[in-house]
Amino acid sequence: MRAKVHRAINTVTLDVGKPPSSRGETWKTFTILYHGFEDLSTGQDDGIESPSFFCNGEWWNLTIFPCVPCGGASEEHVSFHVFHNSEGGASATFDLGVLDNNGAVVRKSVRKEYFFDEDDGMRWIIFMKRSYILDPSNNILDDNGTLKVKVQMKEERDTAFVPRNPFQRKMEGIFLDETSSDVCFEVSVVAEEEGSNDAASCDWFYAHRLILDTCAPMLAAVCGGSDKGEMAMATITDVKPGIFRHLLFYVYGGKVPKVDLKAHAKDIIDAADKYSIAGLKLEAEKAYVRSTEITIENVMDNLLYADAMNCFLLKEVAVDFIADNGEELIASDSVSFDDLPGHVVKDVLVAITRKKKEVVAEVAYDDKTGTFYAHGLSLMSVSDLRKKMFAGGFDADGSREAMIKALSGGDTESISNDEIED
Numbered sequence: 001m002r003a004k005v006h007r008a009i010n011t012v013t014l015d016v017g018k019p020p021s022s023r024g025e026t027w028k029t030f031t032i033l034y035h036g037f038e039d040l041s042t043g044q045d046d047g048i049e050s051p052s053f054f055c056n057g058e059w060w061n062l063t064i065f066p067c068v069p070c071g072g073a074s075e076e077h078v079s080f081h082v083f084h085n086s087e088g089g090a091s092a093t094f095d096l097g098v099l100d101n102n103g104a105v106v107r108k109s110v111r112k113e114y115f116f117d118e119d120d121g122m123r124w125i126i127f128m129k130r131s132y133i134l135d136p137s138n139n140i141l142d143d144n145g146t147l148k149v150k151v152q153m154k155e156e157r158d159t160a161f162v163p164r165n166p167f168q169r170k171m172e173g174i175f176l177d178e179t180s181s182d183v184c185f186e187v188s189v190v191a192e193e194e195g196s197n198d199a200a201s202c203d204w205f206y207a208h209r210l211i212l213d214t215c216a217p218m219l220a221a222v223c224g225g226s227d228k229g230e231m232a233m234a235t236i237t238d239v240k241p242g243i244f245r246h247l248l249f250y251v252y253g254g255k256v257p258k259v260d261l262k263a264h265a266k267d268i269i270d271a272a273d274k275y276s277i278a279g280l281k282l283e284a285e286k287a288y289v290r291s292t293e294i295t296i297e298n299v300m301d302n303l304l305y306a307d308a309m310n311c312f313l314l315k316e317v318a319v320d321f322i323a324d325n326g327e328e329l330i331a332s333d334s335v336s337f338d339d340l341p342g343h344v345v346k347d348v349l350v351a352i353t354r355k356k357k358e359v360v361a362e363v364a365y366d367d368k369t370g371t372f373y374a375h376g377l378s379l380m381s382v383s384d385l386r387k388k389m390f391a392g393g394f395d396a397d398g399s400r401e402a403m404i405k406a407l408s409g410g411d412t413e414s415i416s417n418d419e420i421e422d
Contacts, residue, residue, distance in 0.1 A: 027095065027152045028055045032062055037147040038134055040066045052085050055153040056092065059085035062151055063121075067130055069324075076130045081123040082151070084115035087255075088164070091115070093154035098128060098147070100139045105150070116390060119286075168253040174208065175252045181206035183223050187236040187244045203241040205248055216251045218276040239271045247271050250280040261287035266305075273309055278397035282386070285311045294321045296332050300340070307341055312399055315347065316382045323351040350378065350400070377404045 030053045034040065040048055047063040054060075065079040084090055092115065097108035106128075113122040133140050133147060141147055174180055188202035209232065212220035223232040236244060243264060246256045261268065265288035272281035288311075294302060299321050306315035322329060329335050377385065385403040386396040394406050 026155045028155050030055075030151045030153075031099075032149045032151060034064060034066075034147040034149065036145050037066065037141055038145050040064075047081065049083075053151070056090070056156045057086075058090045058092070060092075060153075061085055062096075062149070064149070068125070077126045078128055078130050078133060079123065079125050080127050080149075081121050083119060083121040085118060087118050089114065089116050094122070095150075095152035095154075096124060096127075097150045097152075098133070098140065099150055101142055102139070106138070106140060114391070116387065120387075171211075171253040172249075175249060175254065176206050178206045181208055181231070183207040183209050183212065183220075183232045183234070185222075185234050185236055185244070185248075187239060187241045189237065189240050203245075205241075205244060207248060207251075211252065216275060216277055218274075219247075219251070222275075238274070240267060243267045243271050247275065247277055247280065250277060256280065256283065258287065262291045265291070269309060269311065278395065281311075282313075282397060285313050289314050289317050294318060296325065296328055297334060299325075299329070300335055300337075303344065304339060307344065310397075310399070313382045313386075315344075316351070316400075319344065319347045320351045323348055347400070377407055 032050045034048070047065050050062045050064075052059045052061045061083050063081045063083060065081070067076045068079040069076055080096060082094060082096075084092075091112070093110070093112040095108060095110045097105040100106050109124055109127070111122060111124075115122070132138055183206070185205040185207065186202065187205060209220060209223065212223070222236070223234045239247070246260060246264075246268060250256060256268070261284055265284045268284035269281055269288065272278070272284060292298075292302070294317060299318050302314060303318035303322070305311070306318060380388075382400060382403075385400065385407070388407055389396040389398070389403050392407065394403075396403070398406070
């Protein structure tokens, strides 16, 4: 059962007299109370979300992980993740602090980040030791065991409302428009009942060749050519009509509802992979990872599926689970390593090394060459690599090795045994 938290208090500060100069900066403060901190779930993947709070026209929330083992660190630490809960991108500066009972800041960190879309996040993976918070002599928890966390956000000077570019809305407006379309897909699937040859469902989807050529070339290729003025027809029999609708809607700039991404993640991954709709594949993969609990019983199936479908985020999650639970996996009679691809061994070594080195997203950057050092990149998570790929104008649907090569200007470094043994 998820622990209940936690009031977010919007604090207003009133100045008496002339305040010291802050170069025109103003900060909005939210105080989040984590009640019964010691009894909050201590599973390393058990994050507890705060209520959403609003600043600079965007919604946010803070998630706490009360007990995180951190590789080479000798003790469990408390980790914080802040998530962007509004559509579109946003830049924000956060000042995160833990307060003691006197209101003094015990530990703080200031970071600025660009959030590319809804659910994008920023993390403080090793914020402070859990034992330090629980130690009564440090006077951090109150008599009720409440942990007080202060989140300050720098307010942007110009937050006037400006409507978004209407292009996406106009594109969605011509989605499935038969009048203006020049392509028609007949999508049908055969009923799964044994011995049945009847179509379970059959639907027609109208589209525009220019949009398909630009945004989904693999899908456009299915249509073939047609004489001028005639509707090009194409038949799709390996994708369910409902899944194909999501696929085509995404091509037109639409967003697949989260509930559908979660419910049909694998079907969407398979279809998006087949027709090279990379962005949708990444969204479905993310939804699958967030909704699937990796266990001793299913880790190998998920790893083999991720490897076969080039789902590198899912693959990393499965590999991290193997790195964290090696002894249990070896002792389990239900786990077979016979079908494990040899190249996955390196991924396991990367996972172990990343945990030992405690490297997250802060890596060196070479101003002269405009690239990141490959050594640091080799220890970054797939999610962090994808974020840097997107920011650099690269396609983010690639293997770890391909992304490292692109970000480091082609000069990649392998992980040596010395690095692993340090």
